[in-house]
Amino acid sequence: MQDKITKLFKAIADPTRRDIFHALVIASSTLSISQISNQFEMTRQGITKHIKTLEEAGLVSLESKGRERFCNVHTQPLQEVNKWLKFYEQFWGDSMQDLGNYLDSKNS
Amino acid sequence: MQDKITKLFKAIADPTRRDIFHALVIASSTLSISQISNQFEMTRQGITKHIKTLEEAGLVSLESKGRERFCNVHTQPLQEVNKWLKFYEQFWGDSMQDLGNYLDSKNS
DNA sequence: AAAATACGCAACCAAAAAGTTGCTTATTCG
DNA sequence: CGAATAAGCAACTTTTTGGTTGCGTATTTT
Secondary structure (H helix, E strand, O other): OOOHHHHHHHHHHOHHHHHHHHHHHHOOOOEEHHHHHOOOOOOHHHHHHHHHHHHHOOOEEEEEEOOEEEEEEOOOOHHHHHHHHHHHHOOOOOHHHHHHHHHHHHHO | OOOHHHHHHHHHHOHHHHHHHHHHHHOOOOEEHHHHHOOOOOOHHHHHHHHHHHHHOOOEEEEEEOOEEEEEEOOOOHHHHHHHHHHHHOOOOOHHHHHHHHHHHHHO
């Protein structure tokens, strides 16, 4: 389909998914599908779809317990986004000047 | 339409747009629409569309000179993404343990 | 002035994404 | 056991996205 990093970027590009992800991170325990969807206007099935794309991005994993499914959240994949950002970080401030610095350091 | 940060996330979620953005950042001078689209398989009009969404995310701005339009690139908006990431950075490593630390620091 | 270049804009198209409804299955509770 | 709960799956609709073609216009170039 598409590469890992794009899946990751797309997963967090949706506001609902960012909200779900955030809810999972700050929750004091793992949450079930229903527990999550109760926090949103959307139908459970809609939430399930979002969770699936979060899962495919590696940001959550699912664990069945009885009739319920609990979501484990994983923040580690975000390090890839951070890595991507890192490169451009050197250009914050005045782009052109910093670009000069970057090129100089490459040539030395 | 949608909030600023979502526009930004969506802008960088597309691989072609990330490529355009990257090309602009590492270019030694500003590039025109044609100069950019020559580097891609896609039609000029397709590229123009992508540039427009980059523009709406604040990542580029356009400047007309004669019959050409040059793209100025801006990395600063990415700081917003970095800010978003920062919060989750404390959970990298072992999520649950770090979450404990986070909650503890809130209560002290 | 004619030809070529750089571009915008609108219409269109296909595929993907976002979200819904309806139905089935499995588990738990009384 | 029967009712209620948790959830999966498939089909379907709507909207968004990614990309194209076609055409008009302004600016250069020759």
